[in-house]
Amino acid sequence: MTPALAVRAEGLTKRFGALTAVDAISIQVSEGEVYGVLGPNGAGKTTFLRMLFGLIRPDAGSLEVFGRTWERDGTAALEGVAGFIESPRFYPYLTGRRNLELLAGLDGGTGARTIAEVLDVVDLTGRGGDKVAGYSFGMRQRLGVAASLLREPRLLVLDEPANGLDPAGIRDMRALVKRLTSSGLTVLLSSHDMDEVEEICDNVTIMKRGSVAFHGTITELRHQAPPQAHLLSTSDDAAALALGQGREGLGVTSADGRLAVRGSQPVIDAYVAAVVGAGVAVRSLTLGEAPLEALFFMLTESAPADADQLTRTDLEETSR
Numbered sequence: 001m002t003p004a005l006a007v008r009a010e011g012l013t014k015r016f017g018a019l020t021a022v023d024a025i026s027i028q029v030s031e032g033e034v035y036g037v038l039g040p041n042g043a044g045k046t047t048f049l050r051m052l053f054g055l056i057r058p059d060a061g062s063l064e065v066f067g068r069t070w071e072r073d074g075t076a077a078l079e080g081v082a083g084f085i086e087s088p089r090f091y092p093y094l095t096g097r098r099n100l101e102l103l104a105g106l107d108g109g110t111g112a113r114t115i116a117e118v119l120d121v122v123d124l125t126g127r128g129g130d131k132v133a134g135y136s137f138g139m140r141q142r143l144g145v146a147a148s149l150l151r152e153p154r155l156l157v158l159d160e161p162a163n164g165l166d167p168a169g170i171r172d173m174r175a176l177v178k179r180l181t182s183s184g185l186t187v188l189l190s191s192h193d194m195d196e197v198e199e200i201c202d203n204v205t206i207m208k209r210g211s212v213a214f215h216g217t218i219t220e221l222r223h224q225a226p227p228q229a230h231l232l233s234t235s236d237d238a239a240a241l242a243l244g245q246g247r248e249g250l251g252v253t254s255a256d257g258r259l260a261v262r263g264s265q266p267v268i269d270a271y272v273a274a275v276v277g278a279g280v281a282v283r284s285l286t287l288g289e290a291p292l293e294a295l296f297f298m299l300t301e302s303a304p305a306d307a308d309q310l311t312r313t314d315l316e317e318t319s320r
């Protein structure tokens with residue numbers, strides 16, 4: 001059976017004056033999955049999430065959350081949805097627990113999930129009695145997740161939850177999201193970090209200047225990534241570049257004062273041996289950017305004209 005949809009956006013568009021921040025995007029989030037909306041700064045991720053929360057109205061297209069829409073259902077469209085845009089806000093002079101009590105009070109008291117329970121889920125049990133002013137940024141983010149969980153959501157929406165966190169904070173936040181989804185919660189998160197999306201998401205939409213540059217599963221994304229590049233520096237790069245042309249299974253290009261070499265390991269080994277054999281000294285051979293990171297830049301940084309031409313087929317060619 002096909003899982004029910006938590007979010008269905010069709011042709012969703014938002015303009016700010018002359019700028020089209022979100023340009024006819026279509027996104028479907030199934031119940032129970034972790035869905036990533038990935039893109040560089042200004043791609044339109046937050047604008048999409050703000051439309052989801054009803055904070056701004058779309059100019060065109062439709063948006064359903066668990067089959068409900070803002071037009072038809074008003075605030076009831078947000079039933080079962082919780083989360084935060086940018087960073088959650090708390091009273092710094094009150095404890096984490098007191099902040100949660102106040103929020104629960106606004107919602108008419110806690111439901112089945114008590115404050116102690118949600119503090120436990122986000123690993124803040126030992127710190128719930130401390131003032132938020134003394135919390136690290138990561139702890140505040142986790143308290144934000146706890147506040148969202150009090151509403152017992154079916155869909156948790158997180159806007160760049162790991163943004164600004166140190167490596168330990170990032171690790172804790174990713175572990176938290178994984179724990180939450182193992183209990184069946186649907187999570188929709190925005191991110192500009194390919195690693196994060198690869199580690200925790202099932203499906204991803206990559207946005208570029210308001211449009212969808214890629215949509216698919218993480219496995220599909222991996223298949224489209226170019227092979228790992230090696231960066232080669234030699235005593236005579238022009239000669240090394242010439243030696244790389246026409247070798248089967250090998251791609252050598254000049255990039256930022258070094259050579260980017262792509263191919264399988266045996267093919268690269270044979271090429272490097274040929275370079276040395278031709279009397280060119282190898283000064284360094286290091287790993288270039290990770291394949292998925294390279295794909296992310298290809299998808300989101302190409303000039304508009306190139307982007308239109310960068311089809312799935314082109315990507316497949318590159319990844320061969």
Ligand SMILES: Nc1ncnc2c1ncn2[C@@H]1O[C@H](COP(=O)(O)OP(=O)(O)OP(=O)(O)O)[C@@H](O)[C@H]1O
Nearest residue numbers: 016019021039040041042043044045046047048192
């Ligand atoms: N209220 C607004 N008025 C005018 N322009 C806006 C407004 N909100 C967003 N924009 C513009 O819309 C575009 C998309 O912004 P958005 O915040 O959605 O991007 P983002 O992908 O979330 O980026 P970031 O990672 O920097 O938050 C940007 O060019 C931004 O300047």
